[in-house]
Amino acid sequence: MAEKVFLKAKDVNEIIELKSKYGQKAKVIAGGTDVMVRVNTLVETPDCFLYIGEAGLNYIKEENDNIIIGAATKLNDIIASPLIKKHLPLLVEAVSGMASVAVRNMGTIGGNICNASPAADTVPALLALEASVIIVSKDSQRTVAMKEFFTGPGKTVLNPDEIVKEIIIPKNDNLKWAYKKIGRRKADTLSVISVAVTMNLKDDVCKDAKIALGAVAPTPILALNASALLCDKKVDSLLVDKVANEVEKEIAPIDDQRGSAWYRRRMSKIIVKNLIEQILGKGMK
Ligand SMILES: Cc1cc2nc3c(=O)[nH]c(=O)nc-3n(C[C@H](O)[C@H](O)[C@H](O)COP(=O)(O)OP(=O)(O)OC[C@H]3O[C@@H](n4cnc5c(N)ncnc54)[C@H](O)[C@@H]3O)c2cc1C
Structure with a gap:
């Protein structure tokens, strides 16, 4: 050897x-x-x-309107961070549902992203929060939106000489959000499906929305068409049904050992509907 x-x-x-x-x-x-x-x-x-675990990439800081997380920040440090709790509770929720305490004490946010699993649990939350990554090499630095980062299962836009240095997430304390992960067991298990929804509401009108899903396509995805349907609309149950149907068109799930494509399709629609209703309150007409 x-x-x-x-x-x-x-x-x-x-x-x-x-x-x-x-x-x-x-x-x-x-x-x-x-x-x-x-x-x-x-x-x-x-x-x-x-x-790279002890190279100074373990930090969480606030800069202008953004929260910046070093790529080698441990998953449990994210859950414990007062800054993340205050400004990005959706990320706390998503990370809290990952793996076990022991794995979260070792695993990092950068590792979860760069591993590029379709089921990476930090990613739907980061997509719905419009995160970007800072990619560095010896000669360059570039910013790539999370939605442009993945090119396939296990594949990213990273060149061989590049690493992810940090993750940038815009702060928006008025954002409403909801999150759901379904795994095969209650704890310490990868997602069969995970969904994060964020909505910016003003006087009953949805000004902007992001619906992101994991484990239902070759990469975690932002359901752009479904999200767009909600924008500048007063959301009623008819529209929510339309959005859920649109989500189904945007995903491409497969059968694997954790769940069938049929189940993932069906559950994507149900979860998206439930999460939007959760954000708006149950009293929709
Ligand atoms: C028992 C168990 C349960 C798990 N449960 C879950 C779960 O519920 N949800 C979930 O999403 N994941 C889960 N995982 C997977 C894993 O723990 C996470 O993906 C974790 O965040 C990976 O981080 P890491 O630092 O350990 O990555 P590493 O193993 O160190 O690296 C992962 C990949 O990313 C690359 N990489 C790492 N950092 C960088 C960087 N900064 N720049 C460029 N490339 C980089 C590495 O080369 C490698 O290809 C589980 C794993 C185990 C063993």
């Missing part, structure tokens, strides 16, 4: 220097809760690991 190389970066500059030198050969490892499962089952056999 070839000797494994384990590189530990001390800061972001060192991460991008090493990424520039080794590119794809250096497998980034943050918490390792996704990577090590694949390495232990020989799905991936990297010879070189680049550990």
